[in-house]
Amino acid sequence: LKEAHDPVQTIQINSLFPHLLARLCATAGCRLIHISTDCVFSGSRGMYTERDVADAYDLYGRTKYLGEVTAPGALTVRTxxxxxxxxxxxxxxxxxxxxxxxxxxxxxxxxxxxLPTVVLARETARIIDAHPSLQGLYQVSSTPINKFDLLKLINETYGSGITIEPYDGFVNDKSLDCSRYIAETGYRMMPWPEMVDTMHTDFVQTNYQGKTHV
Incomplete structure (x- = not known):
């Protein structure tokens, strides 16, 4: 999107809006759960923790980091x-x-x-029900997998018949360590085959607009 390269719009949406929303939620006496991204990190080393300094050098990563809310009553899920x-x-x-x-x-x-969106949605529902006082910044992640193996798994699960050629010319590791979240909430990392199967089942059962593959 061309808007993603506009500093003013990007700062307003990614950085300022979450904090304004947190203030409104505090005034209304309701909880805010805000979703952030692994893109706050450059991907130079991997297995980042919540204590690591965000080192993204692009507009998106930097503005998303500035938008991470840790005010009382607010939970930021970095994933x-x-x-x-x-x-x-x-x-x-x-x-x-x-x-x-x-x-x-x-x-x-x-x-x-x-995580697949359906898996994150269910985990968010669990947080709402089981951990109503959880606040601050927590990372929610899965077992590390490379994109080649991930595409292979999707290919097999969806029966897509796509040829995937391994390519090692791009190196990036934005993996997140969620051990702190596990200790706090008892979160269970689902194996990747189970998560992709869950994503596929949800896709088959949901009327996504323009669905052309099953």
Whole structure:
């Protein structure tokens, strides 16, 4: 999106808005759960903790870091997501499945610890019900997997027949350490095959607009 390169709009949405929303929530006496991103880190080393200094050098990463809310009554969940879109096919999963019968690259040295959106949604519901006083910044992540293996797993689960060529020319590791969150909440990391199967089941059962692959 061209708006993503506009510093004024990006700062207003990513940095300022979460803090304004937190203030409104505090005034109304309600809780805020804000979702942040692993992109606050550059990906130069991986297994980042909440105590590590955010070292992103791009506009998106820097502004998302500034938008992380740690005020009383606010919870910021730092994570990353994959999943199906409603109105486009630009993100990883739908872009990949749009190449049915074709060939794509799979990055063997790009390490990922995000979650399918349906899995994160269920975990957020659990936080709301079981941990109503949890606040501050916590990282919620999964077992590290490289993008090549992740695409292979999606390919097998969805039966897409896509050829994935391993590619090691891109190196990036934004993996997040969520041991602090596990200790606080008893969070269980789902194995990747289980998470991708959950994502696929949700996709089959949900009427996503323009659905063309099952």
């Amino acid at each position: 990353s997501i994959i999943g199906h879109e409603l109105f486009s096919r630009l993100s990883l999963v739908d872009w990949f499945l749009g190449n049915t019968g074709g060939t794509v690259r799979g990055y063997t040295k790009a390490i990922y610890t995000g």
